[in-house]
Amino acid sequence: MSHPMTLVEAATLTAEQRRAVRAIYEDAFPEELQVPFDDLFVDRMLVLLDEEGPAGFALVRDLAETRWTFLRYYAVGRRGRGTGSTMWRSLTARLAADGRTRLIWDVEDPDEAGLSPELVEEHRRRIVFYERLGGRLLPVRDYLPPHDDGHAPQLLLMDAPLADEPEPPLRELVETVYLRRYGVPAADPAVRRTLLGSRL
Template sequence: MKYLPIKNDADPLISFVKELYEGAFPQKERRKWELLARMIGTVPEMRLQVIMEDEKPIGFMTIWKLKDWCFLEHFAISPAERGKKHGEQVMLDFIKDSRVLLEVEPPVSEDASRRINFYKRAGLVCLSFPYLQPSYKKTGKPYEMVLMSNVPDAGESACAEIVNLIFEKVYGSSRRV
C-alpha cells in the first residue's frame, strides 16, 4: 500500500477524493468541498493523502499534524474496496509511529458501533470524557462525538491542549475545553 500526498486541487486524483468525500461523510461531518480544495497545500498542518493499492486509488485520509499528535479528520475506503482488510492495514500503518486522535459518532446505531469496533481492532480506545465536535458551519451547533486514541491513558486534562488545537486549527472555533 502507498500513501500519495495531494499537494493542490489540480492533482489528477482530486476527483476521486471529492467523490469519496461527498459520498462517505454526511454534510454535518464535512466542510464544503470548495473550502477543502482551497486548503490543500496551503494549510501547513493539514495533509491529504490518497491510499493506493496496485497503482489504483482505494481511499483517502485527511490528517492534521498538531504538536506531537496526528488528528485523523477524515478516513474513507472506496465502497468497492471495503471488506478487503485495506482499512485495517491503513490504520495499522498510521498508528504505529504516531499519537493518534479521531472522532466517531456515539454507538447509537449499528453503523456507528461497527465503526468504533473497527478502530478498536486497530488498537484505539474510546476516551471516557464527553466531547462536542464544533460545527463546520459558523452558525451550526456542536454535536456529540466520541474521541478515540491509541494512547489509552489520555484523559480529559491530558487532551485539553490537543483538543483546543483541533478546535482552533481544524474547525476555526475559539471554543475551549
C-alpha cells in the first residue's frame, strides 16, 4: 500500500524535518557545489514529505518580470521508489497552478573535457531523467554562468513548458536566465559568448 506524498513549503517544516532536508542536500551535492544551507532560504523551497519524513526537495526562484521559474536545486533523498518522478509531477503541477508557464534549469554537460567515466554517466543519467519527465535540452552552447561557489562547470540549459504558451525566442530565454537568475546583463562578454556559440 502506498502512502500519500505531499509537497509542502519549507516554512511549515519542524526543526527535525529541516535537519532531514539539510542531510538530503549535503548528500546530494558535492561540497564545491553547495552554498551554506541557510542561504537556500532566500528562494522558495518545496519539500516532498512521505510517511518517513522529507524525501526530497526543490529550490526554485521566479524570474522577475516573467512567468518563468528557475530550478536551482532538485534533490531526492530516497532513490529507486519513483520519488524523483512523483516530486517532479507535484512540483510542476504546483507551479502551473501558481500561474508559472515555464520551468528552466541548468545541468552539467556530460561532454565536458576531463570528466571521469562515472561523472559522465551521472550527468547523462540526470539529463535522461529530466527528458523522461518532459524536460527538453535546449540548443544552447558555451553557457557558463557565474557559479555561487566560483567554480564554473560546463553547463547545458533545459526547460519544461508548464502551460500552453507560444515558445519564447531562445535568445530571450538565455538573456533572461543570465539576468534574472545570475544578475549578468545582456552586454556582458559571458552572455555574448553564449549567444555567439549558440548562433543566436
